[in-house]
Amino acid sequence: MAKQHTYELTVDWTGNLGSGTSAYDAYSRDHLVRVGSKTAIEGSSDPAFRGNPARHNPEELFVASLSSCHMLWYLHLCATNGIVVTGYVDEAVGTMQEEAQGHGRFVDVLLRPRVTIGAGGDPALAARLHEEAHRYCFIANSVNCPVRCEPDIDISTL
Structure with missing residues (x-):
């Protein structure tokens, strides 16, 4: 039987500057994302919008x-396959295409993790x-755009 997980949060618009959405430029896009008692995430729209x-x-x-x-699954798989990861930095890039009518969608996401593994580790396995x-x-598994990964594996000299 499949497990089901539910994630609840609150998005609270804080951008009423006094006249609500009376005009496109009359309000702020600022909002807060709250998840339980965790620190709120300050959100807004892209500066282009x-x-x-x-x-x-x-x-x-x-x-x-x-x-x-991706990182969390990768670290899990490394731990269970004998790869000791000592560093992980991903400089990910997402590309969104906006149509003339204003709607858009992501057309590509590229993950570029730089991973450092312990001396004696198997870089080929770490890459796989x-x-x-x-x-x-x-x-x-939940998105409809390609998500590509171009890892760079280094072996620690320490």
Whole structure:
């Protein structure tokens, strides 16, 4: 029997500048994302859509979700396959295409993890585990755009 997980959160718009949405430029896109008692995430829209550049936007959080999910599966698979990861940094890039009518969608996400493994580790296995992590990633399995991974594996000299 499959397990089902539910994730609840609150998105609270904080951008009423006094006249609500009386005009497209009359309100702020600022909002808070709250999950239980965790620290709130300050969100807005992309600055291209009148958003606050100091806050996270949904597009950034989408790419971050893909990157985080992949990383967490990868670390799990390394731990269970005898690969000691001592460093992991992903400089992920998501590409969104906006149509003339204003709607859009992501057309590509590229994960570029730089992974450092312990001396004596198997870099070929460490690279292959990225493919397996991709197959397990809950978020990547839920999106309709390609999610590619171009890992770089280094062996620690310490």
